[in-house]
Amino acid sequence: xxxxxxxxxxxxxxxxxxxxxxxxxxxxxxxxxxxxxxxxxxxxxxxxxxxxxxxxxxxxxxxxxxxxxxxxxxxxxxxxxxxxxxxxxxxxxxxxxxxxxxxxxxxxxxxxxxxxxxxxxxxxxxxxxxxxxxxxxxxxxxxxxxxxxxxxxxxxxxxxxxxxxxxxxxxxxxxxxxxxxxxxxxxxxxxxxxxxxxxxxxxxxxxxxxxxxxxxxxxxxxxxxxxxxxxxxxxxxxxxxxxxxxxxxxxxxxxxxxxxxxxxxxxxxxxxxxxxxxxxxxxxxxxxxxxxxxxxxxxxxxxxxxxxxxxxxxxxxxxxxxxxxxxxxxxxxxxxxxxxxxxxxxxxxxxxxxxxxxxxxxxxxxxxxxxxxxxxxxxxxxxxxxxxxxxxxxxxxxxxxxxxxxxxxxxxxxxxxxxxxxxxxxxxxxxxxxxxxxxxxxx
Amino acid sequence: xxxxxxxxxxxxxxxxxxxxxxxxxxxxxxxxxxxxxxxxxxxxxxxxxxxxxxxxxxxxxxxxxxxxxxxxxxxxxxxxxxxxxxxxxxxxxxxxxxxxxxxxxxxxxxxxxxxxxxxxxxxxxxxxxxxxxxxxxxxxxxxxxxxxxxxxxxxxxxxxxxxxxxxxxxxxx
Numbered sequence: 353x354x355x356x357x358x359x360x361x362x363x364x365x366x367x368x369x370x371x372x373x374x375x376x377x378x379x380x381x382x383x384x385x386x387x388x389x390x391x392x393x394x395x396x397x398x399x400x401x402x403x404x405x406x407x408x409x410x411x412x413x414x415x416x417x418x419x420x421x422x423x424x425x426x427x428x429x430x431x432x433x434x435x436x437x438x439x440x441x442x443x444x445x446x447x448x449x450x451x452x453x454x455x456x457x458x459x460x461x462x463x464x465x466x467x468x469x470x471x472x473x474x475x476x477x478x479x480x481x482x483x484x485x486x487x488x489x490x491x492x493x494x495x496x497x498x499x500x501x502x503x504x505x506x507x508x509x510x511x512x513x514x515x516x517x518x519x520x521x522x523x524x525x526x527x528x529x530x531x532x533x534x535x536x537x538x539x540x541x542x543x544x545x546x547x548x549x550x551x552x553x554x555x556x557x558x559x560x561x562x563x564x565x566x567x568x569x570x571x572x573x574x575x576x577x578x579x580x581x582x583x584x585x586x587x588x589x590x591x592x593x594x595x596x597x598x599x600x601x602x603x604x605x606x607x608x609x610x611x612x613x614x615x616x617x618x619x620x621x622x623x624x625x626x627x628x629x630x631x632x633x634x635x636x637x638x639x640x641x642x643x644x645x646x647x648x649x650x651x652x653x654x655x656x657x658x659x660x661x662x663x664x665x666x667x668x669x670x671x672x673x674x675x676x677x678x679x680x681x682x683x684x685x686x687x688x689x690x691x692x693x694x695x696x697x698x699x700x701x702x703x704x705x706x707x708x709x710x711x712x713x714x715x716x717x718x719x720x721x722x723x724x725x726x727x728x729x730x731x732x733x734x735x736x737x738x739x740x741x742x743x744x745x746x747x748x749x750x751x752x753x754x755x756x757x758x759x760x761x762x763x764x765x766x767x768x769x770x771x772x773x774x775x776x777x778x779x780x781x782x783x784x785x786x787x788x789x790x791x792x793x794x795x
Numbered sequence: 796x797x798x799x800x801x802x803x804x805x806x807x808x809x810x811x812x813x814x815x816x817x818x819x820x821x822x823x824x825x826x827x828x829x830x831x832x833x834x835x836x837x838x839x840x841x842x843x844x845x846x847x848x849x850x851x852x853x854x855x856x857x858x859x860x861x862x863x864x865x866x867x868x869x870x871x872x873x874x875x876x877x878x879x880x881x882x883x884x885x886x887x888x889x890x891x892x893x894x895x896x897x898x899x900x901x902x903x904x905x906x907x908x909x910x911x912x913x914x915x916x917x918x919x920x921x922x923x924x925x926x927x928x929x930x931x932x933x934x935x936x937x938x939x940x941x942x943x944x945x946x947x948x949x950x951x952x953x954x955x956x957x958x959x960x961x962x963x964x965x966x967x968x
Contacts, residue, residue: 440950447953475957475967482902483925489820489903490829494812501811501837505844740834 367391367398372405438462446473447480503736504781585612588629592760594782599623600636601643602782606663617641630663634676646684647672651701655679660693668700671709681706719756724748724773727755727764728787734761739776741787747774800852802843802859810856811840817900818864824895825868835871839864857965861897902966909959913952920945921952 367388374380375388392398438459445451446459463473586595588605595603599617609629614620623643635643635655645653647662647670658677665671672681674693682690683704691699691706698709722730724747731739739761741747753773755764765785768774776785802810815836822832843850843863852859910918920938923929924945931949935942960966 440954441946443953444946444950471967472957472961475961476953478898478902478967479906479953479957479960482899482906485824485899486903486906487926487928488824489900489907490816490823491904491907492816492819494815497815497833498808498811501815501840504837505841 369405372402373409376402376406376409443476446476447483449480500737504738583612584615585610597623597625597636599638599641599643602634602636604632604783606630627662630661632659632661632675634659649684651681652684652687653679653681665700668702668707670701671698672701673698719754719759721752721754722757724751724753727753727757727768730757731761731764731787735783735785738779738781738784739765739787740779740785747789800855802847802850802852802856804847807844807847810860814857814860814901815840817897817904818860820903821861821895821897821900822864822868824900826872831871835868836864839867842867855965857897857901865894898966902960905960905963905966906956909956910952912959913955917948917952917955920948924949 371380371384371388375385380388392402442451442455442459445455451459459473463470586593586605587610588607590607592607593605595605595611597603597613597617598615601623603611605611606629609627609631611625611627611631613625614623617623621641623638623641624646625644626646628648633645633655635658643655645662647653651670651672653660653662653672655677658679659675660679661673661675663671672679672693674697678692678694680690680692681699681701683701686704689705691708693699699706700709728741728747732741751773753768753771755767757764759767762783765774765776765787769776769790772790774787774789775791776787778784779786818836819829819832822835823829826832839860850859910921913921920934923934923937924931929937931942931945934945938945
């Protein structure tokens, strides 16, 4: 590149740059050339200017013949000459680890041409490495895995719209305080009453005279139009269902049962639920709000911080068994007909009255013979994987036990423990247990 | 999934479904017990679910899950009676200091999905070669085609697989 590093000192009244240019090209007449020659020799700076102009002219001449190139295209051309590219067969040998020296060099040279090529080779190598171990890879259905995971959770993770048709599932717990979070296993119907909105408009002339009445009237209207608490109904259509109500009360419903409850119990004066079928309750303490269960519109049970079970029975209309604390059970038709029960009493209701049921302590071991391994398999599936066991090698694979597998899995655990077949410990989720080979108290 | 750095209620299912299989296979490659592997991975996801609001992921979801599951596996091998039999056969120190990478397992999962998209004949040949372990000669004999045709099909399958997976930066780092 030519740079002019000084200012031109041409006296334009005598010689101009065009004259100088033509002078350098020999295109001036003798007289004009003499004039320029005298000008050049009159001052060394003039000579410098002339030389600068000559350099510019020379560069301009060079540029006229200059050609530009698309370097990207040239680079690709160069690459194709350096390495003609890989065939699918070359790649196959790379992945199969069967490439000979010549092929390996070809691949290596091709990869060295550019980072893109190197990236391609790295990707094929990664794929090859993954394929090497793919025969040991087990494909797990992600949807099935996620469904099993969801059931194992104590709370349901997502918001889904209410389902009107039940889906087959295993027991899950549903937090009742969030009606939009519904069990994917049971049917929960959230019923919201229509909200009535009203406005009061008072004529201007009444504003001062009826101000107090207006305030009272608005206040009354606001009270009347408070959004009514919502209720929800859980139907254990095909499996047992667990639910935690907003006050912390835990309910387990047997398959085929239905529970209607207040979603937001903080907005009611009493905790009233309706049960149809069989349900077990662990009532959260709340002294100011008694908890009342109405069972199939036959009996009511009022409890404070207790645990009890309400169920059908072949000999009674309903049976109530207390597991903790005490309750008062009464006839819905005639509340004076009632009974107070304490743990661990039971009472049956029939013919309009209650009778205490005295259970024999003897445990009845009914059922069919099953191997312990089969029973463990059943426990895990029936509990929707809430029951986990140590490796099967801990158990005697040939041992059998008489057990009715139709019993609730927790009952099965209790019976097998009493039979000294297994021990179990509670885990940190409702209905979760870890099963091990029987360990006596002395061990 | 690569650009996400948060596990929320909204994306939890997607994250679970994307990583559960590869993570189980990763764990099983150490303990060789599918039931135990599922428990470890499921337990990890449960913990993540319970604490998702408090989790801060500084790298990527993939790395976070990998660390969580690996740590859970290490703890499980060390303390869980159920995994006692593995305590002697697995060097926990080696597992801690020189762990296997998760990427091959993620890649295997994606390869299996991509293979499903191959044309039936190509899929069959590729599966017999890579999943069943048959040689090209054996496949040629089985399918009554030339060995060269088998090689061409497998080579072409590799090309198509790479084409399908190449833009997934999470697989290739």
